[in-house]
Amino acid sequence: xxxxxxxxxxxxxxxxxxxxxxxxxxxxxxxxxxxxxxxxxxxxxxxxxxxxxxxxxxxxxxxxxxxxxxxxxxxxxxxxxxxxxxxxxxxxxxxxxxxxxxxxxxxxxxxxxxxxxxxxxxxxxxxxxxxxxxxxxxxxxxxxxxxxxxxxxxxxxxxxxxxxxxxxxxxxxxxxxxxxxxxxxxxxxxxxxxxxxxxxxxxxxxxxxxxxxxxxxxxxxxxxxxxxxxxxxxxxxxxxxxxxxxxxxxxxxxxxxxxxxxxxxxxxxxxxxxxxxxxxxxxxxxxxxxxxxxxxxxxxxxxxxxxxxxxxxxxxxxxxxxxxxx
Amino acid sequence: xxxxxxxxxxxxxxxxxxxxxxxxxxxxxxxxxxxxxxxxxxxxxxxxxxxxxxxxxxxxxxxxxxxxxxxxxxxxxxxxxxxxxxxxxxxxxxxxxxxxxxxxxxxxxxxxxxxxxxxxxxxxxxxxxxxxxxxxxxxxxxxxxxxxxxxxxxxxxxxxxxxxxxxxxxxxxxxxxxxxxxxxxxxxxxxxxxxxxxxxxxxxxxxxxxxxxxxxxxxxxxxxxxxxxxxxxxxxxxxxxxxxxxxxxxxxxxxxxxxxxxxxxxxxxxxxxxxxxxxxxxxxxxxxxxxxxxxxxxxxxxxxxxxxxxxxxxxxxxxxxxxxxxxxxx
Numbered sequence: 001x002x003x004x005x006x007x008x009x010x011x012x013x014x015x016x017x018x019x020x021x022x023x024x025x026x027x028x029x030x031x032x033x034x035x036x037x038x039x040x041x042x043x044x045x046x047x048x049x050x051x052x053x054x055x056x057x058x059x060x061x062x063x064x065x066x067x068x069x070x071x072x073x074x075x076x077x078x079x080x081x082x083x084x085x086x087x088x089x090x091x092x093x094x095x096x097x098x099x100x101x102x103x104x105x106x107x108x109x110x111x112x113x114x115x116x117x118x119x120x121x122x123x124x125x126x127x128x129x130x131x132x133x134x135x136x137x138x139x140x141x142x143x144x145x146x147x148x149x150x151x152x153x154x155x156x157x158x159x160x161x162x163x164x165x166x167x168x169x170x171x172x173x174x175x176x177x178x179x180x181x182x183x184x185x186x187x188x189x190x191x192x193x194x195x196x197x198x199x200x201x202x203x204x205x206x207x208x209x210x211x212x213x214x215x216x217x218x219x220x221x222x223x224x225x226x227x228x229x230x231x232x233x234x235x236x237x238x239x240x241x242x243x244x245x246x247x248x249x250x251x252x253x254x255x256x257x258x259x260x261x262x263x264x265x266x267x268x269x270x271x272x273x274x275x276x277x278x279x280x281x282x283x284x285x286x287x288x289x290x291x292x293x294x295x296x297x298x299x300x301x302x303x304x305x306x307x308x309x310x311x312x313x314x315x316x317x318x319x320x321x322x323x324x325x326x
Numbered sequence: 327x328x329x330x331x332x333x334x335x336x337x338x339x340x341x342x343x344x345x346x347x348x349x350x351x352x353x354x355x356x357x358x359x360x361x362x363x364x365x366x367x368x369x370x371x372x373x374x375x376x377x378x379x380x381x382x383x384x385x386x387x388x389x390x391x392x393x394x395x396x397x398x399x400x401x402x403x404x405x406x407x408x409x410x411x412x413x414x415x416x417x418x419x420x421x422x423x424x425x426x427x428x429x430x431x432x433x434x435x436x437x438x439x440x441x442x443x444x445x446x447x448x449x450x451x452x453x454x455x456x457x458x459x460x461x462x463x464x465x466x467x468x469x470x471x472x473x474x475x476x477x478x479x480x481x482x483x484x485x486x487x488x489x490x491x492x493x494x495x496x497x498x499x500x501x502x503x504x505x506x507x508x509x510x511x512x513x514x515x516x517x518x519x520x521x522x523x524x525x526x527x528x529x530x531x532x533x534x535x536x537x538x539x540x541x542x543x544x545x546x547x548x549x550x551x552x553x554x555x556x557x558x559x560x561x562x563x564x565x566x567x568x569x570x571x572x573x574x575x576x577x578x579x580x581x582x583x584x585x586x587x588x589x590x591x592x593x594x595x596x597x598x599x600x601x602x603x604x605x606x607x608x609x610x611x612x613x614x615x616x617x618x619x620x621x622x623x624x625x626x627x628x629x630x631x632x633x634x635x636x637x638x639x640x641x642x643x644x645x646x647x648x649x650x651x652x653x654x655x656x
Contacts, residue, residue: 052482180630210630216573216580220372224624227368228359241484241577248574252497267418268486268575 042069042100042301044294045093046076047086049106049128053266054286058127061290062102072298079106086110090117099301102126102293108183115141122300126293127286129183136308140300144293144310148184151282152191154316155261158280159192159234160199162259170202171233174225176246178213178238185210188238188263206232211242218245226253235260240269240281247277265317265325273322280318283325288312342596342611345644349615353622360625367504373617374510375400375565375572377610379588380595381510381517382561384609385554387592388521390534390601391461393555395450396562396588398472399443400581403566405476407439407492408485408576416487420480428491435492439567440560446472447559451552465555469585476578486575496571506568513561518606520557530554534601591616594644615644 046062048055059076066072075096079086083106093101100122103114111130115123115138122140135141163171175192178185196203207225211218218237225232226249235250235258237243243262250256256277262269265283272278289312296306317325353360379396386393411432414425426434446468453464498505521527529550532540541547565584570576595612597604619640623633 177630180634205627207624207627208630209624209627209633214579214582215575215577216375216569219573221624224365224368224372224621227362227365228625244575245573248497248572266484268484271416271487 040071041073042071042298043073043075043093043096043098044297044301045089045096045098045101046074046104047089047093047101048076048078048104049086050081051078054284055104055127057286058104058290058293061287062126062294065291065294066298069298072294074294081106083107083110087113087117090114094119094121100124100297102297104128105130111135122297124293124297124300127289142296142300142306142308142310144296144312145289146284146312146314148187149191150314151184151263151284152188152193153195154282154314155188155192155236155263155280156195156199158261158316158318159196159236159259160201162279163201163233169200170204171196172204172206172231173208174206174222174232174235174246175208176218176221176235176237176242177208177210178242180210180212185238192236206230211245213239213241215241215245215248218242219248220245222246222249223253226250226255232258234258237262240264240266240278243278243281244268244272247272251277265315270317270322270325273317273319276319280316283315283317285312285315341647342594342608342615342644345647346611346615346618349618349622353618353625357622357625360622365621365625367502367507369617369621370507370510371504372621373613374504374506375569376584376587376591376616377510377613378513378561378565378568379558379584380591380609380613381513381606382558383585383588384517384592384595384597384604384606385521385530386461386558387589387597387599388534388601388604389530389551389554390537390599391454391551391554392465392589392599393447393450393558393562394462394465394585395446395468395472396558396585397581397583398469398476399446399559399562400566400569400584401476401578402446402472402479403439403443403563404570404580405480405485405576405578406442407435407567408488408570409480410438411435411489411492412485413487413489418483419487420485428489431489432492432495436495436567439570440563443563443566444556444560447556447562448552450559451555454555455548455551461555473578480576480578482578484575484577485570488570488574488576493571493574496568496573506572509564509568513564514606514610517609521606526550526553531602534603536602587616590641594641612644615640 044066046059048059063074063076066074075093075098077089079089086106090101098121101118102124104126105128108128108130111134125135125141125143127145129143129145135143175189177189193203209221211221222245235246237246237260240262243260247260250258259279261280262278263282265281269278269281273281292310292312296310299306359365383393383396409420412419414423450465450468453459454461495505500508521530529540529545532543532545533547533550537547566581569580591612592609593599594615595608597609619637623636
């Protein structure tokens with residue numbers, strides 16, 4: 001009986017493995033957008049680092065932008081966070097005579113290898129900023145994306161407006177950093193602090209710690225911060241999940257009057273702004289990045305010159321303009 | 327504590343409590359806020375989720391195994407329970423229009439979450455017992471599979487906007503004592519009872535000490551191994567449901583690396599990775615040591631970079647101290 005049970009479990013697990021593999025195979029299916037006409041198509045290769053909500057929106061925007069041109073065709077691949085796969089995508093684009101390649105880098109350190117593999121085919125990096133010296137050295141590549149520093153700046157701008165009537169110009173702050181050592185953690189943290197100081201505020205650090213972009217971790221730490229009884233006027237999160245975690249903790253302590261600001265403008269954050277629990281978030285324009293990258297690639301494929309950088313601005317989202325983002 | 331139970335062994339374990347008391351004294355001197363009722367309750371609430379995992383994984387380590395899949399089980403249980411108890415007013419509800427009455431919905435969400443997680447403990451145990459795969463490998467595999475299932479189930483989207491009545495389970499309190507803490511104490515008592523007052527507990531020690539001898543002595547090793555991993559995944563599944571309730575949202579990335587903190591707590595608490603040695607009191611002390619360190623560094627506003635270094639040193643330091651003490655005692 002026990003042997004039978006064990007066999008059964010093993011079978012279930014093996015079955016689950018196969019189902020898992022089957023599922024995986026379908027998601028890795030590389031989608032090829034076939035255009036309408038046959039001749040003189042400008043083929044543009046697109047390789048995405050992975051598929052999450054944000055990157056899928058970006059990918060859709062590239063494809064939608066291509067549909068507006070009747071001679072453009074997008075060949076889209078998903079690298080599933082594998083650098084090797086991404087490199088092989090590039091080679092396959094080159095052998096398929098793509099006019100340009102749009103790359104959402106798996107790893108920003110492989111900039112040089114990507115450009116080498118692309119050879120003479122122009123490359124547009126999107127969303128993730130490649131190694132800048134290498135990018136600037138090459139003559140047929142450019143970057144379309146948003147400046148992480150700007151996200152923090154916008155948080156500071158909103159808070160400046162919020163605190164402008166304050167007499168002593170002194171802000172006691174709690175700041176939740178994202179995963180330590182990541183470029184956007186550093187840029188967002190630095191930007192919000194620097195900009196507030198430039199705007200004439202004195203910052204008093206009550207707590208500045210990491211919650212690794214994680215809601216549960218931010219909530220746990222916030223609860224302990226509140227427990228210390230130290231006064232604070234604002235909670236700044238490097239992303240929305242941490243801001244939402246802090247809000248849960250503030251809610252149970254009845255301290256919701258403290259403004260909490262996040263970044264990403266996720267659906268949850270928008271709902272929290274609507275419920276007047278979160279003060280503001282910052283929207284990164286995935287659609288704008290996608291269509292911007294396509295425009296650059298389309299022009300480059302036809303031999304036109306484009307700028308080295310196409311900056312797509314972040315946008316602040318608060319109760320005032322919430323309707324634009326729903 | 328049951329004093330008649332091997333006093334000598336208990337004494338040899340005291341080193342860990344000394345470390346704990348020493349830490350508490352240091353932190354109290356450094357931060358007057360530390361030893362306040364509010365802060366202590368906060369500390370317990372924060373550590374209780376990982377504490378549950380530590381109580382579970384301690385059984386695996388005692389049986390000379392390990393369970394790396396616990397963090398993933400937390401995630402799966404969290405998303406399964408969350409998906410069943412979302413507010414129907416939320417536009418991106420996972421099961422459109424699902425609106426069970428509270429009296430049915432809350433228990434269904436809890437039970438479904440716990441079952442979804444616990445089943446993988448049964449599978450882990452069966453794999454280890456019958457195929458003789460090292461527990462490290464078996465649970466490493468299920469760690470990846472279960473995290474994948476949680477991602478697949480939710481399409482990697484968060485499952486937010488849970489009904490308030492469900493959230494109360496993780497956020498509420500009884501007479502000022504948070505539910506999470508009450509559940510942790512309850513589980514500690516169950517774990518202590520299982521280990522010290524049931525045949526199962528004695529079997530776990532025997533298997534960890536020497537599984538061949540245990541089999542010769544007539545212990546049903548396979549059955550007990552399955553029970554051990556079922557218990558650890560059950561603890562993790564309960565933790566997952568509580569975490570969803572506490573944070574008001576089920577996310578497939580919840581509980582990432584929690585198993586490592588739980589293993590650290592059990593190890594600091596003197597549960598030997600050679601199997602057969604360790605006590606629930608020690609595990610609780612291990613959880614508290616990590617909690618006091620986390621909370622203390624937080625209260626002092628120590629740079630998060632330095633926090634990591636200190637935590638690592640304390641994990642290694644506490645174990646070295648404990649091992650030396652044990653070596654002398656033996």
